[in-house]
Amino acid sequence: SYELTQPPSVSVSPGQTASITCSGDKLGDKYACWYQQKPGQSPVLVIYQDSKRPSGIPERFSGSNSGNTATLTISGTQAMDEADYYCQAWAPDVVFGGGTKLTVL
């Protein structure tokens, strides 16, 4: 079965750029999307189809996907961005990465 691998944790200082990776075999040949989940809340879509941003998602969130790695980039990270982030692809069933806890400190 297809697997997506994310680092368990990423730390970033406020105002800096955070990058969260998601690795899978030939992931660049598929579409990747990203969800943000804060404690006690439901997931929120922040990037879909590799790099598209839903309405209402700040411009500081961006995405890319090439080769075996998709990347979620948060520019000018704010304290409110501290959350768990999950990547997802279709291979052909829906597959989620294990999640990355982003700490802003």
Add this chain to the structure above:
Amino acid sequence: EVQLVESGGGLVQPGGSLRLSCAASGFTFSSYSMNWVRQAPGKGLEWVSYISSSSSTIYYADSVKGRFTISRDNAKNSLYLQMNSLRDEDTAVYYCARDPVGGSEAQYFDYWGQGTLVTVSS
């Protein structure tokens, strides 16, 4: 405003059954595919099942195949998940999620409900 409201969760013994519901509003429910996704306590997200807008196409994760049944009633704007032969490992928060592109390689979930907790324990 798009709203998805799950209900039906609770405590059930191993081997028991439970039926989850998801009430949709704020959009044309009959035009969208829908999914169930679950999250065990302290764990990550796991896709459970997919149903197309007309119910013509249905998929299940291997972990629930043969035990869970997804269905929908477009007249009632509702999505369902019938869960039978429940196991300890089915304990999770169950979310319904809207699928704007319908089970394709570009599949993603643009709206999620608040979730309903299913606890399987004796």
